[in-house]
Amino acid sequence: MQHASGVVREFDASLPPAAQALLARAAAFSAEHVAPFARDWEYQRQLPLDALVRACRAGLAGVEVPAAQGGLGLGFGARVRMVETLARHDAAFAFSLVNHHNVTARLATLPDRPMGGWVPAMLAGELIGCTAMTEPEAGSDFSAIATRARRVAGGWSLTGEKAWITNAAVANVFLTYAQTEPGSGPKGIAGFIVRVDPGDEPGLTSFTRRPAFALHGAHAIGAGGFALDEFFVPDDQVMYAPGTGFKSAMAGVNAARTYVAALCAGMLDESLAQALAYGESRHAFRRPLLDNQGLRWSLADVASELEAIRLLTYRATRLIEVGEDAQWAAAVAKKFANERAVAGICACMQAMGAHGLRSELPLARHLATARVLSYTDGSVEMMNERIGHLLRTV
Ligand SMILES: Cc1cc2nc3c(=O)[nH]c(=O)nc-3n(C[C@H](O)[C@H](O)[C@H](O)COP(=O)(O)OP(=O)(O)OC[C@H]3O[C@@H](n4cnc5c(N)ncnc54)[C@H](O)[C@@H]3O)c2cc1C
Structure with a gap:
């Protein structure tokens, strides 16, 4: 998106070339193997195992697995941006993939134990x-x-x-x-x-x-x-x-909260793009919908909040990458991203009239997934508990 590309571009420019190449591969994978099928997966009401295996074979399950064990040996920033990229089309699929990745990366920390030997099969999607x-x-x-x-x-x-x-x-x-x-x-x-x-x-x-x-x-x-x-x-x-x-278990929770925030950013970004495209092309009362200031302002709110979500998310990401305490940053990012994504996706749907409800478009799917992400890796209330606790101790 034009409006937010500065923040994303700046963050991506800070990533190593191998991470940038991964993001390009993830975008291509998402366009070819996720976007056309995400609606059907939802209708079938099941995890698309074939697609998950395909994602593994495309190297998307080994982001933070050391290269010596067959992974990409990249940092957390690459994982965050990869899930954000996939989430534009299906955050639920991205969530499944990153959960599989997490177990794979944990097993990879045990190269001398029999479990460490399962890593190649996990990377290939033969074990989930x-x-x-x-x-x-x-x-x-x-x-x-x-x-x-x-x-x-x-x-x-x-x-x-x-x-x-x-x-x-x-x-x-x-x-x-x-x-x-x-x-x-x-x-x-x-x-x-x-x-x-x-x-x-x-x-x-x-x-x-x-x-x-x-x-x-x-x-x-x-x-x-x-x-x-x-x-x-x-x-x-x-x-x-x-x-x-x-x-x-708790040691991984700040990272999880941060990538959930990134999933919310990805869904909101796509929803905003769809709403803007519709508002430019759709005419009512002999002019484009976006000629109405009220609609522009509503989408301007969404764009502003998306930018803030990304800034919070990338800040938590950087803290995690350098091993600094990210409790506050991750909890604030997850809470803000999730609450504003739910509201923002609704605003985008509203701007598209009945069209925004169509199942060919991802907005209603994204809305349901954003609600689901209100519980994963700590509910909004648990974020408030953490933030409230830290308010009294720092
Ligand atoms: C799609 C999906 C995938 C998931 N994946 C995983 C997974 O891979 N692994 C895993 O272990 N778990 C997973 N979870 C579970 C998730 O972590 C839990 O849903 C979450 O911890 C909340 O627990 P609960 O649903 O039992 O809610 P409850 O604990 O029953 O809480 C109910 C409500 O009360 C609120 N509440 C609870 N205590 C307080 C309090 N002290 N103050 C204020 N409010 C409070 C909660 O925030 C919530 O809104 C998943 C959940 C979903 C929906």
Whole structure:
């Protein structure tokens, strides 16, 4: 978009050439493999596994995986801009991809463990990853999870249920958080890799995949759940030892909030572009719609807020890249981006009259997805909790 290109151009210019090349590839991939199909994916109400695998094969799942392990070895800025680029056409698909990427990148930190050896298959999309914290009875309060991990010979036995897990509909590698000492809250939480190979699943009694949730949008996220009944996890698949699981899970949360803000920017950017194009070409009362000051002002508000979303998002991104504390920056970016994207997409739809409702256009899909992103990686209320807490301590 002309109006915001300065902020984006400036940020992209700060990225290394390999990241810029990735963004060009992501844009081309999105135009060819996402834009034409996103509406059908939504109608089919399921995660498009073929497209996810294709994205992996196009190298989009290895952004921050070290080059020595087959990834691109790029920084967080590349990940943020890649998801923003894909989100123009389908933020739910981008969210699924980045969640898979995150598990792949975590496994890549363990090159000397057997799990590190799964990275090539993850990069190729032969294995799909997900991160399972939430449970039917514990969402915002992660410390209250009830999935129990019991010590047994050679490993751990896991029993419990996970819900609302991105990619759970198709995943094979589940980074699963469980409580090792009931009643101990965050202190007893550990992270385990539950691996279920497609061929094994039908006969398994210790693992039951739940059907994905039926929503009013964002089905490409493939949010579902699974139940574990004395599922054995060997010691070498303990990702985070008891006592470190909670902290490790939280360590990724600022990055997640920041890329969710970027997803919101991508959706809002596309919605604004559509509204501007319509307002120029559509005539009412013998003049273009955009000749009406009220409409121009409404879209000027959207453009101003989009610019602010990007500035907040890129600031949080930079802090994360250099390893500085990004709690405040990420929470403010996510809250502002999400709330203003919901309002802004509505304004763009309003500016397009009935046309804005058409399923050929992404606006209504984007609106539903923006609402879904109000809960992921910390709800708006949890952002307020974090911001409010920091207001009193800094
Ligand atoms: C599509 C989708 C994908 C998801 N993907 C994942 C995933 O990959 N992995 C994963 O682990 N989880 C995932 N989640 C779950 C998500 O993290 C939770 O939805 C979120 O943590 C909120 O939990 P909840 O939905 O159980 O809401 P609840 O905890 O039941 O809260 C209900 C409402 O109360 C508010 N609330 C709660 N506590 C307070 C408080 N102290 N003060 C004020 N308000 C409060 C909440 O903000 C919310 O608005 C996903 C969710 C969705 C919708």
